[in-house]
Amino acid sequence: MTSVPGELTIRPLAGPQELGLFCQLSYVLDHELAEDLESGRRRPEWMWVALRGERVVARIAWWSRDGDVPLLLDVFDLDDTLPEPERGEAGLRLLETATAAVVPAGAPRPEYGRYVPPDWREDPVVRDAVEARIRTMERTGARMLVERLRLEWRAGTPVPADSGRLRFRPVDGREDLLALMAPVMEGTLDAHGRADLASGLSAREAAEKHYDEELVAYPTPREWWRIAELPDGEPVGFVVPARNSYNPIVAYIGVLPARRGHGYIDDILAEGTRVLAAQDGVERIRAATDLGNVPMARSFERLGYVNFERAFDMVWDEKS
Template sequence: MTTSASTTHGLVIRPLAGPEELDLFLGLTYSLDHELADDLATGRRVPEWMWVALDGDRLVGRIAWWTNKAGGEPQALDFFDLSLELPAEAREEIGLRLMETATAAVIPAGTQRPEFGRFMPADWRELPETRSHLESVFSVLERAGARPLVERLRLEWLPGTPVPEPKGRLEFRPVRDREDLVALMTPVMEGTLDAHGQAELASGLTAREAAEQHFDEEFAHYSSPREWWQVAQLPESGEPVGFVVPARNNYHHTIAYIGVLPAHRGHGYIDDILAEGTRILAAVDVPRVRAATDLGNVPMAASFARTGYDTFERAINYVWDAPGASGS
């Protein structure tokens, strides 16, 4: 990979020279700015993955990738901001040049580009300045060959919010091991309403392979106690009904995954299981519990609402469907 700068008509596009230039990158703003210093210190980001577009001394654009562990390959494109001081047309042209130049340097040609994810205010469509900026970002992504995959609700439970009491319909036990959970995740994956899960199946992965990938690439890296992970079962027979994975990721406590087995859907068990996962985290005095679900997954969104979670943001994901040359 190369990290050479690009200069055209006074516009300089280059990576950060090092962590000492973080303040330059912070010349534009986004809700994850407060995580950047720690990400750099822990290796989840490297300066070579953090690029800026400069018009003289003025920052007019920035882009950055992230990984979940030091030494890993870029896993997500999660920063892409353009100056609102620019007219919309110029904003998009500069954005596309920034996207092409940085991607060509960071992502090897012929490999799959990491997914783009963006957090947004829940009412972003009603905020003219925010909507203008985001629509420019989305336009650049589409011109660079990406397509929107899904818009999601970002949810939050705060201490003091009542959690529904157990109904006694289910019993819970800790997940025993990898196979115990993967075996339950597999049938849930087969009928998933989650757009990411559907995309994984459409890519050719079997439900079992998709479940294994989720476990190995996400759950296995959580440092929180695995005793928190619970299987829900019927009291009389011990038959599994579903599961919940309360966890602590790099940033927050979260309901990382939750599911009801197809044979037991339609009985409202999702509420019992979500409440149990929330109780486990509430019992260790967490400052908040985060979760997310697709905007189109109406039953899951309704369950979160009944359990005391509020929508505090939305998120959107864009994907590149096929590997190809970096840039467009």
């Protein structure tokens, strides 16, 4: 058999008109690609294919909020009908070639995120496909950061009425929320937060990073954000209901360390869900939590959120 590397043509898309070519391989984000290109969240030069003749044997794409720089590697597919080592070699060549062209020299590589079925380990075919992508990423120095549950509340699911145990008020500016985010960051079960702390950031610095890089990017009203308090005004936690480019989401939620263990997380999650469910035309609310954050996962389950998918995030250390 002639080796795949000698036959491959690796190149970016010539333009949106080649989206059909790109979609010779499939993934759950395919239905978003056309709109992403129109909005500037993706660019043709960030979408690459590895071709054997006219056949796509691997593809890769990056995403951004504003189209300025790639923020996330979120599409990486291989032709799973290919045998090994051809499949892995095709993917590796594409990954290395496209990354060198897309990611600015000296800049850290964007995180790789992948959605997978909730039972992906139980289906041998799906597991083989997922693990093939992981192996290819690892060959370039990436490591697994976290596996997460992706959760969904669906219209018609009952939302508990306010229990009256807490009072909720809108967030009064950046400092109001950061004053609670910083202590929540200490002892967090969130893998991204723990990675920020392990990198040398203080809890306050990690909270500021999350606020400035993530929360402020959501276009929805800040009036949706809520701080939870006891009847005497003592803070308990917070929730940030928002909407990203695709869905209403519970963007961030936390309970202060001193208030944990009393079930307040259910009250706070219910408030965030009520805020979003009250908006016009909401058919679903999305959320995610790390697989290891069992208390948070159980709270979502009690509120009627369904685990419809999993996701994993892989990262490259700066030296990679």
